[in-house]
Amino acid sequence: MAHDVSLQSTGTATLDAPRTGTWDGGNEPFKASYGKLMMWFFLLSDAFTFAAFLTTYGLIRHKHAVFTGEAKDFVFNTAYWPIPDHVFNAFPGLHGVNLPLAFVALMTMILIFSSVTMVLAVEAGHRMDKADVQKWLLWTILFGATFISSQAWEWSHFIHGTEAGTTMADGTVFHGANLAANQYGPVLFADLFFFITGFHGTHVFSGVCLLIWCFIATTNGTFHKRGHYEMIEKIGLYWHFVDLVWVFVFTFFYLV
Amino acid sequence: MAINNPNLPNFSPAVESQGGIGTAPVSHVAHGHGEHDEHEHHDQHWMWKYVFSQDHKQIAKQFLITGMLWAIIGGLLSSLFRLQLGWPEGTMEWLKPVLGHWVEAGKLNPEFYLALVTMHGTIMVFFVLTAGLSGTFSNFLIPLQVGARDMASGFMNMLSYWFFFLSSVVMFASLFLETGPAAAGWTIYPPLSALPQAIPGSGMGMTMWLVSMALFIVSQLLGGVNYVTTVINLRTRGMSMSKLPLTIWAFFLTAILGILSFPVLFSAALLLIFDRSFGTSFFLSDIYIAGQALPNQGGSPVLFQHLFWFLGHPEVYIVIMPAMGMVSEVLATNARKPIFGYRAMIGSLIGISLLSFVVWAHHMFVTGMNPFLGSVFMFLTLIIAVPSGVKVFNWLATLWRGNIRFTAAMLFAIGFVSLFISGGLTGIILGNATLDIQMHNTYFVVAHFHLVMGSSAFFGLFAGVYHWFPKMFGRMMDEKLGYIHFWLTFAGVYLVFMPMHYVGIAGFPRRYYAWTGFDAFSQFADMNKFISVAAILAFFAQFIFIINFFYSIFRGRRATENPWNSTTLEWTTPIEPGHGNWPGEIPAVYRWPYDYSKPGSEADFIPQTVPYSQTQSSNLPYEKDMGE
Numbered sequence: 001m002a003h004d005v006s007l008q009s010t011g012t013a014t015l016d017a018p019r020t021g022t023w024d025g026g027n028e029p030f031k032a033s034y035g036k037l038m039m040w041f042f043l044l045s046d047a048f049t050f051a052a053f054l055t056t057y058g059l060i061r062h063k064h065a066v067f068t069g070e071a072k073d074f075v076f077n078t079a080y081w082p083i084p085d086h087v088f089n090a091f092p093g094l095h096g097v098n099l100p101l102a103f104v105a106l107m108t109m110i111l112i113f114s115s116v117t118m119v120l121a122v123e124a125g126h127r128m129d130k131a132d133v134q135k136w137l138l139w140t141i142l143f144g145a146t147f148i149s150s151q152a153w154e155w156s157h158f159i160h161g162t163e164a165g166t167t168m169a170d171g172t173v174f175h176g177a178n179l180a181a182n183q184y185g186p187v188l189f190a191d192l193f194f195f196i197t198g199f200h201g202t203h204v205f206s207g208v209c210l211l212i213w214c215f216i217a218t219t220n221g222t223f224h225k226r227g228h229y230e231m232i233e234k235i236g237l238y239w240h241f242v243d244l245v246w247v248f249v250f251t252f253f254y255l256v
Numbered sequence: 257m258a259i260n261n262p263n264l265p266n267f268s269p270a271v272e273s274q275g276g277i278g279t280a281p282v283s284h285v286a287h288g289h290g291e292h293d294e295h296e297h298h299d300q301h302w303m304w305k306y307v308f309s310q311d312h313k314q315i316a317k318q319f320l321i322t323g324m325l326w327a328i329i330g331g332l333l334s335s336l337f338r339l340q341l342g343w344p345e346g347t348m349e350w351l352k353p354v355l356g357h358w359v360e361a362g363k364l365n366p367e368f369y370l371a372l373v374t375m376h377g378t379i380m381v382f383f384v385l386t387a388g389l390s391g392t393f394s395n396f397l398i399p400l401q402v403g404a405r406d407m408a409s410g411f412m413n414m415l416s417y418w419f420f421f422l423s424s425v426v427m428f429a430s431l432f433l434e435t436g437p438a439a440a441g442w443t444i445y446p447p448l449s450a451l452p453q454a455i456p457g458s459g460m461g462m463t464m465w466l467v468s469m470a471l472f473i474v475s476q477l478l479g480g481v482n483y484v485t486t487v488i489n490l491r492t493r494g495m496s497m498s499k500l501p502l503t504i505w506a507f508f509l510t511a512i513l514g515i516l517s518f519p520v521l522f523s524a525a526l527l528l529i530f531d532r533s534f535g536t537s538f539f540l541s542d543i544y545i546a547g548q549a550l551p552n553q554g555g556s557p558v559l560f561q562h563l564f565w566f567l568g569h570p571e572v573y574i575v576i577m578p579a580m581g582m583v584s585e586v587l588a589t590n591a592r593k594p595i596f597g598y599r600a601m602i603g604s605l606i607g608i609s610l611l612s613f614v615v616w617a618h619h620m621f622v623t624g625m626n627p628f629l630g631s632v633f634m635f636l637t638l639i640i641a642v643p644s645g646v647k648v649f650n651w652l653a654t655l656w657r658g659n660i661r662f663t664a665a666m667l668f669a670i671g672f673v674s675l676f677i678s679g680g681l682t683g684i685i686l687g688n689a690t691l692d693i694q695m696h697n698t699y700f701v702v703a704h705f706h707l708v709m710g711s712s713a714f715f716g717l718f719a720g721v722y723h724w725f726p727k728m729f730g731r732m733m734d735e736k737l738g739y740i741h742f743w744l745t746f747a748g749v750y751l752v753f754m755p756m757h758y759v760g761i762a763g764f765p766r767r768y769y770a771w772t773g774f775d776a777f778s779q780f781a782d783m784n785k786f787i788s789v790a791a792i793l794a795f796f797a798q799f800i801f802i803i804n805f806f807y808s809i810f811r812g813r814r815a816t817e818n819p820w821n822s823t824t825l826e827w828t829t830p831i832e833p834g835h836g837n838w839p840g841e842i843p844a845v846y847r848w849p850y851d852y853s854k855p856g857s858e859a860d861f862i863p864q865t866v867p868y869s870q871t872q873s874s875n876l877p878y879e880k881d882m883g884e
């Protein structure tokens with residue numbers, strides 16, 4: 001084309017050339033490939049899924065009575081919502097010690113660490129340093145798997161309950177929790193706990209699977225041949241999102 | 257044919273758009289947008305070309321044909337329940353061979369009646385007007401009109417269709433269950449939908465409904481992220497956001513609405529599945545069945561309604577916005593005038609999109625929701641009339657003193673405007689909580705949404721098909737049959753839905769199998785018969801379209817490259833574009849898409865690919881100075 005010279009990147013146009021500004025087409029306005037954009041939009045929609053669940057949690061909790069006495073006098077009762085400190089106070093190997101929220105705090109730390117190693121894997125990908133990518137991916141996978149195992153322990157403890165159990169409305173003593181009844185409080189307390197932490201756990205699990213796949217592909221040199229490690233960036237976005245969601249889940253179930 | 261325009265433009269298209277038009281297909285190396293090498297199948301097996309195609313045009317046709325099949329099924333179901341409403345004393349024995357045990361002693365089984373309205377609504381809203389309409393035209397037009405070889409990810413696009421297909425198979429199979437398909441209404445409110453033992457349709461039928469919808473949502477997301485990213489990243493050089501045809505703006509915003517609202521339906525469906533199958537109580541509390549209390553305590557059925565309508569209301573705009581976009585395009589092209597208020601049109605689409613997320617509870621005025629909250633939602637709802645009004649005003653102003661060509665597509669576009677006005681007015685009535693408390697769940701609501709959404713969106717769909725058929729199949733549809741189809745449908749729709757307002761105001765309830773037991777309604781026997789006759793005739797008139805459609809695919813008059821003298825990019829492709837759309841380089845874009853009848857121009861339209869240097873006589877002052 002005769003007027004190629006006039007194709008400057010200033011965004012102005014001549015009578016004979018199309019405009020060339022950021023939003024004028026022919027480029028990527030967010031400087032992000034379509035794949036990354038797709039991941040962003042997917043995460044946006046996933047955020048709405050979680051938001052719906054957490055709203056459900058909020059509304060249902062609001063519908064239930066709260067314990068009005070002193071926190072130290074709290075006992076489990078199906079009539080009011082439990083105080084998290086009294087439900088989640090166990091630690092693996094430390095039987096009978098009262099450590100409110102200690103274990104879940106540790107789990108949270110592990111997940112946050114996995115985000116840090118994820119960042120390092122992405123950064124190594126930018127340097128095309130295959131060995132480093134592998135190293136940091138492995139750490140991320142390890143932390144992720146540890147989180148899932150911890151959650152499994154947490155669930156198992158929640159399901160088995162305390163030795164004393166709680167006397168239910170019909171006079172029977174109930175230990176632990178399932179979807180139809182639980183010793184800690186109203187049915188919906190356990191329903192929501194299983195449902196929402198389970199849904200989040202499924203996300204972490206999918207993330208770990210994706211990371212393992214990334215690790216294999218890295219080892220096979222797939223990304224190296226491709227000339228970039230963008231796939232790891234995309235999975236990284238997902239991973240950070242899942243961590244971020246945990247912060248909300250944690251806040252809802254354990255802190256407030 | 258209404259087209260006899262002597263002013264065919266004689267611009268030489270911009271140098272770049274010349275590329276290799278008419279020459280052998282150039283390899284995709286010239287492709288400006290990166291990794292599309294996976295599209296490089298030349299001598300493909302027919303399986304990959306027609307069935308598992310990744311070409312957006314082929315996928316669009318798959319959506320369209322599947323949507324048409326669904327529309328026939330959905331229409332047939334409505335004919336069945338209209339028979340029941342129109343002739344309550346009549347016998348249905350003659351349908352026994354088809355319906356089997358759903359006909360008992362010459363009458364439709366009441367449970368089956370509920371299943372019919374449920375499936376009719378579900379099919380029409382989701383399968384026809386969401387997948388069939390937006391799926392078809394977003395797919396077909398986005399790459400062609402923004403100037404891209406294909407969607408960002410052809411593979412995900414293909415998956416989007418096949419998820420829709422699977423979802424269709426599941427929903428279709430549910431029609432043949434012994435216990436019948438879902439029967440809790442298209443809005444599947446619990447507890448009816450949550451308790452498998454409640455009615456036959458709450459059993460397996462409901463389970464399959466939920467599975468089908470989950471697959472459908474996956475399909476929507478795969479399609480949606482593709483549409484959005486394609487519009488953001490794959491616009492051709494020069495195609496800024498303010499040079500996009502309104503169709504693209506509409507598809508773009510529709511996709512965003514889908515991405516943000518369908519996941520909430522997904523959440524609701526998942527919670528419902530747990531209530532149904534795993535004994536949770538999210539939506540259940542204080543329920544007695546046959547004197548027996550259920551153990552579920554503490555949940556809330558109203559919560560489900562909140563979640564459902566958080567999708568449900570944006571969903572009605574997901575249905576209507578693509579139609580709005582196409583109507584804008586068809587009106588401007590056939591009035592030979594720029595669309596009136598291009599920027600206001602974009603602004604109102606954005607306004608509608610934003611507002612559509614904050615009005616959902618207007619469907620719930622009678623749920624016992626806090627009346628103060630109700631009045632907040634009432635206020636927000638009524639504001640939607642403003643952007644809607646802007647659109648209507650602009651469409652009318654576009655027609656005003658236009659050089660109108662009454663093509664079949666144009667008639668349907670004008671019909672759309674008419675129906676949208678008629679149905680929108682009743683929306684304002686229903687939006688007032690005090691009036692809605694009287695009107696809720698009556699035929700007045702049925703009339704409202706069938707005019708404003710059902711019929712309007714169908715009219716948009718028809719306008720789109722008549723208009724873009726030549727680009728889809730390289731042939732023209734028959735205009736005469738198109739006129740007949742239009743007038744029968746237009747008259748039919750008003751004859752069906754106008755009387756419904758009347759019976760609705762009188763309190764006639766929706767979803768009632770029989771009304772003969774109520775003295776108050778027996779006076780409407782004739783009215784019901786009239787509606788039924790009109791509905792069944794209007795339904796059968798659609799076969800004129802179907803015959804025209806399939807006949808024209810094979811036998812229609814051959815199309816020219818740009819049969820409607822349109823300015824947009826899709827008409828710069830070869831008559832039947834191959835995979836990759838443009839054989840040569842993708843043309844660049846210089847101007848907005850509505851340069852029709854521009855003063856000073858010899859031709860009555862200037863394609864987007866014509867640079868200003870070739871149109872000195874018609875350039876506006878600011879266009880003259882450009883770059884100097």
Ligand code: HEM
Binds near residue numbers: 618619708
């Ligand atoms: C001025 C604009 C509009 C207003 C104020 C409005 C208001 C309302 C209200 C208040 C209802 C609830 C009635 C009831 O159930 O008692 C309703 C129902 C409905 N509207 Fe609209 N509407 C408007 C435009 C639209 C548009 C543009 C569409 C679709 C394209 C639409 C589709 C529907 C549907 C499908 C229902 C019924 C859903 C059901 O219960 O099955 N409305 N509308």
Ligand SMILES: [Cu+2]
Binds near residue numbers: 568569618
């Ligand atoms: Cu609404």
